[in-house]
Every structure is written in C-alpha cells, then in structure tokens.
Amino acid sequence: MNSQIRKFQVRHHVEGNNVYVECYVPDFTFNGERNTKKEGEGHIVLYIDGKKKSDIYSAAFIIKGLSKGRHTINLELVYNDSTSYQLKKEWIVNI
Secondary structure, three states: OOOOOOOEEEEEEEEEOOOEEEEEEEOEEEEEOOOOOOEEEEEEEEEEOOOEEEEEEEOOEEEOOOOOOOOEEEEEEEEEOOOEEEEEEEEEEEE
C-alpha cells in the first residue's frame, strides 16, 4: 500500500497527568527491527512540546507523568529505518 493513501488515526484521553493514546493504522505492523525499510512496517516517534521523547512500537500506549499545564503532543509514523511516512498527528492537552 502506498503511504500516500495510508491512514493514520489517533484517539486519546487525559486522566490525571497521563495521556492514553490509541492509534489505528490499517495494514501496518509495528516492528522494532531497525535498518530494514519495509512498506507497511515501522513505529511511531513521540514528541512532547517539540522534543523527541521516545519511539513507540505498539498501537496503544500511555504518556505518563506530564507536568501541569498545556502540552503539544506530536506523533510521526516512520519506517523501521526512521524515515518518515509523512503521516503526523498533533494535538494539545491540558493537564
């Protein structure tokens, strides 16, 4: 499947100072194998307030322990070799 037509949907909810995130990417395998660029495989890169926080290898995860205030959350879908699918999601949470 061409990444131009790949879908990347994200749902989230805030509970206390944690953000629960669910990603839906049809025909996609979350895979931690590095250096092999294969269409339909990869992971998510998590950015909080513009800073890279971690690589995520599952469709559902929890962002734990955010400080009080407003935060910008960014997710980027990438291949195993960290090149981008050019699919990103951004939203703001208030803790």
